[in-house]
Amino acid sequence: MNKLLDIISKNNDFTTAQLAAMLNKSEDEIKAQIKELEDKGIIKGYKAVIDWNKVEDADVTAIIELKVTPKPETGFDDTAKIVMSYENVESVYLAASSRYDLIATVKGKTIQEIAEFVSKRLSTLENVIGTATSFVLTQYKGDGIVFYGTDEEEQRSMIL
């Protein structure tokens, strides 16, 4: 995998000069690479990673599996497009599973709000023949960062 993407996907706090040093390239090369990755739409944006467990009144998250009848020609894409068009839908995946075809993560103010969204918007879609909703209670890890139980770094005491 692209080493630059590997680094900035974990931590985007580095200056281009620092990235250049780490990757043994010139700063101009790094700037050009980043621009290219942005232009190609590989880098879609930069955002903060938030541990929502710690935020009061944070949204509820649900993982919703959808069983979908594929259409000739377009398969699951048409349904996926409709699902992803909703603003409260955070991500949509096509899965290779025997039980479900699409998996979506959805945010809402309350459990009721999400329940309503699933029953009124998703399960009523033409090709959706079944849904299963799981509500998230605790997020242990997100975007490769551990959220749970790492406040205290283990003391490394050997110091020779």
Added chain:
Amino acid sequence: MIDYSKMLNNKVQQLKPSGIRKFFDIANEMDNVISLSIGEPDFTTPWHVRQEGIESLRKGHTWYSPNRGFLELRKQISNYYARRFNVEYDPEEEIVVTVGGSEAIDLCIRALVQEGDEVLIPQPSFVCYEPMTKMADGTPVIINTKAENGFRLTAQELEEKITPKSKLLILPFPNNPTGAVMRREHLEEIAKVVEKHNLVVMSDEIYGELTYGKERHVSFADIKGMKERTVVVSGFSKAYAMTGWRLGYALGPEPIISQMLKLHQYAIMSAPTTAQNAAIEALKHGDSDIERMREEYDMRRRLIVDEFCRMGLTCFEPEGAFYVFPSIKISGMSSEEFCEKLIYSQRVAIVPGHAFGDCGEGFARVSYSYSLKHIQEALERIERFLNER
């Protein structure tokens, strides 16, 4: 009242405690200290290696191993040194498995050195060679390596310190704390002096897997004629991130290893069984773990060297281990003062260079065995510290 000073061995009482201790104690008493002072990998032992340790316990392998270590492990060590460093050792007679590389150093020095013998110790270097030499009634002869030579030992510097009493040369490369390495041509120059004066060599190659750039570490035993007069000391701590398992080894000529083995038998019995079983797995399937960790260290190394240079802390480029050794002379302070002010003012802990020998004065050891995020934060604080002045 008992006068313990009369009870205790004088030689022990006269040993200086490690100079790093002081900073550790200061750091421990403060909050929000960010440390770049530790000399062990920040990685945890690869999972498949840990699993073998667990499996060994699950099977109830809770007994002593043979004194030399399990034959299977010695065979794997033999394969490993041949595979990675091109030197072959007989697993039956030329290898002893120890409790860390440190025990191997102790065994080697005690097996070779007696009263009146001079032990040649290049510095800056790891803190244990000098006290171990003194405990063996040997005389430490310090060789000060220089920044302008990339902290390598030169043949001339060695030659200048040779006397009729010279017996053992310590070769601590890749070097803690400077990150210096000795390439083949440098070792060949040293070998000539070693041969001419009939020295024996202890080559501490614990950082042998951590060299950067295209050329790999060259073992001193791989230099023509040197294997028969060299004890190689190494271990699993740095290459496989296995510090807490306490496992190392010594490789050398049978007549030396068999004497070291006696000391090991009486003092230690045998290295930990669980650790040995895990180490077999590390040697069999761990080459890719080494590469992965080395790549990560290399990236951090380049970042930290580049940033120090930008800040005006001159830094010779370290080619091995996981330390940089910047000159702090620009600050006008001594190493001790610099490190003390840095920790009080910005709460960053690094180690003053003189802890590794007098010639380390004017430098500081900075470990990059930390995550990029951690390093970045420490760098920002160091820069603030320099700007304050």
